[in-house]
Amino acid sequence: MPSSVPTFDDLISSCATAVHLEMRDSYAVDYEEGPFAQWRAGFRHDPADRASWWRPWLDVIQDTAERGAAVKRARIVSEPVSEYTRFLYDGTFTNVAAGEQVRWLPRRQASDIALPGNDFWLFDDQWVHWNHFSGDGASLGEEITDAPAAAKLCADAFRTVWERATPHEHFTTG
Template structure:
């Protein structure tokens, strides 16, 4: 029997000090049951005063993880002008920040000389990489994992280089 693939929540729960996430796509397909992007396209915006209505259970997971002392950073490499999907992500990012994530944005033109992995990833405690794979139209194709120190080092170096160049969310205009 193949080993059980850990859920993302299980991996985040196992993190002790850091979890960093690098996103490099200009759009992601949204599951049919997730109506947040279509609602945003029709004018819906999260109410900063109504935390209970924000993206749950994701934000609860982030709040709990940060509450345990784990630093969570997310960097997004984006094309400019940004896609409609990136405008959607940007408009709701304040909820991630309120939950404890640190988020920065890097225009793709400024990433041309960075050695980047071929896929979005999460890196936990600088040791375990969870690559997120997507089809050409942005649908999830499932994760793969690596604890190879060379792969973790590549991802850590790429992330830190992006992070240093990237613009903090509050200063990045779309």
């Protein structure tokens, strides 16, 4: 990657806006161990016990929001929602506590939206950070571009999704 392309850390630490669109119903699910397996076994984070669920990623989001940047995440989800989506939903209060705004859009309401082929972060409507995944949700890496057509596609898609989506506090997983 050329040195003129900023890293994700550079972008999130200096942006005025950061938006993230997630479009998969699961991401690298480990059914045997880890947070998803613990959730399946009945574990739920206690919102009152912040020390037990706070993690470094939430520090990044909190720092970004506290310096005045808008951080928004939208998730397009199938209905009925997958077990993994319920897992994500149950843990989303941590993102909100860190200062992120989160909305959910049922996939059937996204049919007429021109969406990119991959999940992305978009910084200041200019830099796109693509997230590439395998069919089973394993991360295949990232790509960062400031190609104007890609940035416009992502900005337009995110705005439309955001307008249609339901804020986290009003969304239910059924």
